[in-house]
Amino acid sequence: MQINNIMRVKGMMWVLLGGLATWTACNKGFDRTLTPGDYTDTTRAIVKNPKVLFVIMDGARGVSVRDANTPNISALTDHAVFSWNSITDTDIGDLTGWADLLTGVHKAKHSIENNSMDNNNLNNFPVFFKRIKERAPGIRVAAFSSSDALGNNLTAGADVNKTFADNDEAATTAAVTELAQDSAGLVMVQYNGVDASGAQYGYDLSVPQYRAAIFQTDDYIGKLLTALKARKSYASENWMIVVTSSHGGAWTIPPTEDDHTILSNPKINGFTIFSTPVYLPSFIDKPYTGNRYMGKGVHLYGKDASAVFASINDVNRNYDIRDGGGLTIEMKIKVQPGANGDYTYANTAVLSKRATLDDGDPGWAVVLNQKGWRLNIGQNAPGRTANMIVDGADISDGNWHDIAASFVYDTSAKTMHVRTFTDGKFNKDLDITGSGNLNNTAPLLLGYLPYAGSYPAPDVYVTELKVWTSAATDQNIADYACETSMSASHPLKKAIAGYWTGTDGQGAVLKDKSDNLSDFSLKGPYGWFNFNDLICPASPDNIAGLMPQPVDVSRQILDWLQVSADLRWNLDGRVWTTRYVSMNNN
Missing domain, CATH: 3.40.720.10 (Alkaline Phosphatase, subunit A)
Incomplete structure (x- = not known):
């Protein structure tokens, strides 16, 4: 029993000595944790x-x-x-x-x-x-x-x-x-x-x-x-x-x-x-607040004999929707207050590829409505004659905006959808499958399109108009929407059917920069005006x-x-x- 007690005492002494050695070694290490320097003593800060x-x-x-x-x-x-x-x-x-x-x-x-x-x-x-x-x-x-x-x-x-x-x-x-x-x-x-x-x-x-x-x-x-x-x-x-x-x-x-x-x-x-x-x-x-956009464009306004507009007789059917294919329309637009003085419009066409906006007349038209824009599509199928509407977004702030519509054909599902975009952002999607053949011989028209239900007359500037015989993806639209000219790297460049900058600055035509060379002819008392504004504003x-x-x-x-x-x-x-x-x- 005594020997066991002596052994326990010795064991405790070794533990104490080991602990003391460890404590000494640790303290020595802590002494070297901070390198010498001038340190601010923040403990003196007073809570005020x-x-x-x-x-x-x-x-x-x-x-x-x-x-x-x-x-x-x-x-x-x-x-x-x-x-x-x-x-x-x-x-x-x-x-x-x-x-x-x-x-x-x-x-x-x-x-x-x-x-x-x-x-x-x-x-x-x-x-x-x-x-x-x-x-x-x-x-x-x-x-x-x-x-x-x-x-x-x-x-x-x-x-x-x-x-x-x-x-x-x-x-x-x-x-x-x-x-x-x-x-x-x-x-x-x-x-x-x-x-x-x-x-x-x-x-x-x-x-x-x-x-x-x-x-x-x-x-x-x-x-x-x-x-x-x-x-x-x-x-x-x-x-x-x-x-x-x-x-x-x-x-x-x-x-x-x-x-x-x-x-x-x-x-x-x-x-x-x-x-x-x-x-x-x-x-x-x-x-x-947006990119600065400068140039010299034509003011499209008025109606009937006093209208300033531009047209192309589409005898070559360059702007048709190809079988099994798609179509994309994109342009820059600056809407003016108009006759109402508050940017409000009702079914006022600013770009159209149809003879009228009457139900049953095939084709499409970009129209101003309330303070925004929309695509108005004329059906041509048995039992389906009412116009189809795909809304865009509000563009009533006096700035330039990029608006686009893409006709997207799904080859596997055999469906056709139309998608709209404003300043590169997606707006609406509409399934138009079964709407019939939308192609027609009407001219491609910029500005006034006669229609009894339109008021007031258009009052806009349009530039950078592009038509592609292919459907643009959402990412295509987003990537290039706020650019003020068509980039050489644009993925749809080879599918371009018409490209009009609208900033020629002089002359009686809006020149087509695509290989089709189909110029818009200006009509009415047109003029060229300088602009210096924002595009794609926040x-x-x-x-x-x-x-x-x-x-x-x-x-x-x-x-x-x-x-x-x-x-x-x-x-x-x-x-x-x-x-x-x-x-x-x-």
Whole structure:
């Protein structure tokens, strides 16, 4: 028994000695883990109390504020996420703009439209002050509105809510007093002077009164910033300064600045600045809006004897659909507002290979309908005479678009489908199997085609018209849609039946660049006109999603104040992020 005890003691000693050796070896290894260097000790960083100064400049167009280069607003961009091309609501009534800013949702949810509070939905989508008070009741919220309508309708949930009968200076004085309070948390100040000046004299920096109003508001903002930095507790606080506009204002911009997208609408051109010392500068520029397309083309318009159109007598039947084959039609088109003045049309043919649009007349025609385009196909089979329609997409923005239709024959299934595309994107597919022989002897016509059900007359430019005696794949269309000339590498180049650039610039014909050499003959009082526009522009929804909007502001403020946004709130806004200054600099 004693020997066993002695052996156990010796075993424990060896374990301890082994462990000690292992511990020593490991420590020696850790000593060499970090190479010598100058390392920042981030443990000294102090967590600061987040607070927000929120300034609204009604009627301040982003490009005007940018070009004014005022001292205080411009200085904020040194440490900010900012954009001079924010997109506000198309309803530029004050109440709608304010509601977007303060609820974090669009008018489809808050239901404040046409500058009216009637039928509003604030019970379900309240002003974000309420969200703050529910989640962080200790944050003091103060609202100082130059416009009484704002304070009386939307900011009643603030701890301090004062209005000043369109007196921006009085609003500034009250806000400066609030900023001197230790308890200040979220301080909102709304200014009306820029909007009032724009409404009276014009919303552009070239207007002296509008320019003066921008500089005056910048001076007020300077006073707010001075008061903020004079706070006794400023060093231990983390302030975000938000300066934004609820809407822009009407102004006629130069044609060279108009890209026919929502970014060229002065009424909804705002600006947004999220500034804080910990941000590195991050400028949100205009996104890609389309390729630039320049040339000299013919304006196709009018009807009857006054019509400007072009035709080819298709005696060689170059544009027939071959047995067991297909056909692809593609062209660039720029639709004008037309006689209605709003881009709306009804069954207005712009390219046709049929005698009329009457039911039972075989062939096809590209027609404008409502604000889009469609392919109208005339059947020619027993018991099937009604026109078949394959819709395209909206092309009513005044820009150039690429539209295409492909007749696709499936040899195994013995079926024929028609597929439409706009700017390279697939639109619709229609099975036209059994529709009969669509080929005919009618001329290939660009422009006016007489039909009783058409209104108004065409008002368009057409270029880069191509007809292939083969079906293009979806990928073929997508790959080449936005090119402004036919590439030598185009996979259907050998199947080309006709190619008219439409940018000859002179003469009485549109020359065919294909081997068929079938030129369009121009008819009527035609002329050649220069154009310089966008082609394949991004959709308004896509552009809006890439730029700051008023609904983002409350979401950004909630995030800064560390108030978590509940998914059940169904907010439309997003948080804009950027890189941060080193913690060692704070």
